[in-house]
Amino acid sequence: MLGYVTRRVLMLVPVFFAVSVVIFSMIHMLPGDPIENLLRVGSSPAQREALTAKYGLDRPLVEQYLLWMSNVLTGDLGTAIVQRRPVAQLVAQALPYSLSLGGLALCFSTVLGVVVGTIAASWRGSWLDQGLMGGVLFGSMLPNFWIGLLMILVFSVSLGWTPVSGARGWESLVLPVLTIGLGGTALVARVTRIAMIDTQGKDFVLLLHAKGVHPLTIQVRHVLRHALIPVVTILALRIGWILGGAVTVEVVFARPGLGSLLIKSLNQHDYPVVQASLLILAMAVMLGTLMGDLLQAAMDPRFRDSLT
Amino acid sequence: MKYNLSTLLATTAIGSCLALSAFAQEVTVVMASNEVGATSYNPVASSMQSVGTYLIYDRLIAKDENLAYVPQLAESWVEADDGMAWTFTLKPGVTFHNGTPFAAQTVVDWLALYPGTENAYLFDAVERAEVVSDLEVRFVMKRPDPNLLYNLSTVFASIPDPAAYAEAGEDYGVFDAVGTGPFRLESFEIGQQTVLVRNDDYAWGPGDATGKPAKIERLTLREIAESSTAFLELKTGGVDMLLNVPTDFVGEVEGASDLSILQLAGQDLVYMPMNVKQAPFDDIKVREGVAFAINQQEILDAVFAGMGKVADGFLISSLPESKIAEEFRISYNPERANKALDDAGWVMGTDGVRTKDGTRLSVKLWTQSDSFFRRLSEVVQAQMKAVGVEAELVTFDSAAIRDQYKTGAHQVAVRSYLWDNADILEWFFSATRPFYPNVSMLDDPKAEALKDAAMTGAKNSAEREAAFVAYHEYINSQFPYAPIYEPVQIIGYNAERLVMPEVLHAPRFNTLGFLELDVKE
């Protein structure tokens, strides 16, 4: 097991560097020159050169990349060109907003998904099963910015229950979490349902039934517990999906998270910020995948053995 | 023990009352959408400042609602008969937020910050400033400048503490901003919000302001680019005031029982610059055709619900220099538009787009990403199509579009400016500032001569006015732009929470407005 973990973690290193090269090259293909935004009208070519040199934009690309990477590895994400603050500070300000949104959305979709999946599995084939599963499936196929807008219209404008935008207090989290969470419910529900139906047919469950244990107790205490294993694995793999959703949803709800920061910096051609935000988002996805794989290995002896 | 306990309780009670009242005195305001994205509170070296600059800093001179000059940090001023010197007497007892006293030497040091910045033109006519006495400063002029008082009253003539300014270097105004104004900067997140706290020492308000500090203790200025979001925030109580309400929502605000509207004369002008260096707009006839294709009245009525004015020149209508001769005004005239395009050799095709030698009359229309511009541009696009000009919309982020103008690739754009002085003509059409601000790329010797006469040739206000009228008329005769619309300032506020000043002796809602703004108990 330890060998597998080590190998799996070490595999991240080349992937990390490859991802950073991809990000770096994409950034340098972007049109527009961030220095233009800084230059004052009538400034001399010398001033332009000084600024270009200050941000290291005059050096060869390979050198720029190596400089960036060595700085990143020592925790220095550079300085934002337009916003002028350390990128690390901007990211640190934005990250809590995205983490709270992503984390809660993940929890919400998990709880709702497990509940729906359990109900659907318990009444398999009934109209309840069909209706619930169809409902969450439908919910997962709607464009999330559209659901967000409709929810603003209903809950903020018509009913006045929640704030329209921003990030002040837990109230402003409700709609964004619902928007992302609803989209993620379908997969969790589907996995839970299948895993439960699968477990229901296992010998130990049949034995419990034969012993006369109450069906509800069996369902919740024994079947669900077993079925949760694949659900947990799926969760870690969902991190990338949640983050992607957060980008759009943060813009709709004007939430100052990493997604909003990314879009704003992209529009302002603030390269260092775009670069850092993308790297952090990609790292989150990689770590999520790693966690998913490790969890899977930890919980499934067959899988573990096949690798060692 | 008992005594002690009750004292403690009483103290706690008072403490919580104070905390409560502190909360009650907080006001949250959404900035005008065209001020969103200002990157610093450095008034000296930037061409974009927000309302916050008016509150953190003071200027020597302020303006009242009739655009007359009134004292702010300067108590009085005298111009020499030949216009070659100005002496300003300063208010006593003024201090910066950091405790540094404000005196004649401060003004001298402050003026020295301008050379080399993009606002240097403000004091271009000033040879030097010299200390006469502790509270008297004299500006020695290179030439008479009838516009000096105006320049001193603009937001770019806000006075920071020169020592603090020098110390912070390039980052001045991002983390710290030290002024003498009614509010101190507590925090600033670019593009998000600015938190200001009351300057309790403030006793030098503009004009006949009472000499008292502001009534509210804390002011949060939020930046929300999307005006519909801002409006919904006001409606749902998330914010207390919007500094500009889109005309679309005025009816809604008026309909809501707790919201009210305050209308002030506008200072913006929306226009459409055409790049005279890019085909097809290098042909004056094409420019004329497109300029007369814009139906200002339709835009006013349909897009802006009839609020504001149609524009027929480059200056806002409250300026005397906007009164140009009838023949130089540009307003919708489809016959003239079609004739000019016909004369230019562009023949109307069967698909409604003109062609010339097999080329379609198709242009790229640049616009900004916020909904105001996107929507307006779609109407302009349709109006151009009506005379056979096909326009393809190209949208840029409002913060990035200036950078794009500097490439010179633009053909025609929809944009706006906010200024209340005729010298804006020079800013946007001077041949010395091509790409941006001279988006039209106008470079014409006659225009330059008229510009020089207007900017530096006038000895008094009357001469200056006449010179600017001539410059304005000549610019219009070259059709480097089409005028579109002159908005009004519409402020929306929560009337159940806020007490607005009864009369606002200022052209805009800034220093004086927030000084007198109060919260209902």
Place this chain on the structure above:
Amino acid sequence: MSAAVQKTGMLGTIRRSVAWRALATIKGGVAGGFLLLVVLGAIFAPVLTPYDYDIQALTNAFQPPSLAHPMGTDEFGRDVLTRILYGARTSLSVSVVAISISLVFGMTLGAAAGYFGGRFDRMVMVVVDLTWSFPEILVALMLVAIIGPGVTGTLVAICVAYLAQFTRLTRSQVMALKSETYVEAARGLGASHAFILFRHLLPNCLGPVLVAGMLATGDAIILEATLGFFGLGAQPPTPSWGGMMSSGSGLLFKGPWIILFPGLCIALTVVAINLFGDVLLAKLDIRDRLRVV
């Protein structure tokens, strides 16, 4: 990924029940019918509606749904239904074309990687894994930022965003098939690589890949709409479903119908595509093969 393999194995067993197949036919009929309706609506838009999609009638703006305008009018007084019909042309064609191109490239890459293996295979898989480190919307946003907003940018963005998926799928199909007896036999008989690839391998993995492509088209429509919502898709006055909502979002309060109907259209179309894809999967009995991604 292998957790998904096990789970879907069970999913397949359950879904292959008779009851499911019966339901699938009804579902398939409804979903297929709806899709046909949307496509016909897009094709015959000029005949179906008396209005133009780009002619403004500003005095007629913000009309709520009525008999004359069943879905109301937008902020320029244009009929929303008309714009949805014409918008279907943009949204559907961009998504379908982008996915088709992506499929061709993905199949070529995946087949070559799976068939030849070795260093080439590893190289392709590294690149594929890399794109999986970014959520699709991020890949798309960056590409549009590089290429510039508009139909071309959107097309390329969608193409690249889904390339990895098709490459992986084709590769796994080819890997599974290439050790089959008939392939070995063909090789033994001296058939060329190209012949084996195009004659034996690709036709056999075409089914699952095509269905995956169809399902991805649903996602692509949403991606196209999201880019449109950011104002990066087809530029005005060309209507697209996402673009219609981009201008509508600022007018949520004045004319909710301006965003309600295009969004509903996207939702129904995507659901129909997915339902129809599901039915196809069941009918072709290839669900297991598809999910081994």
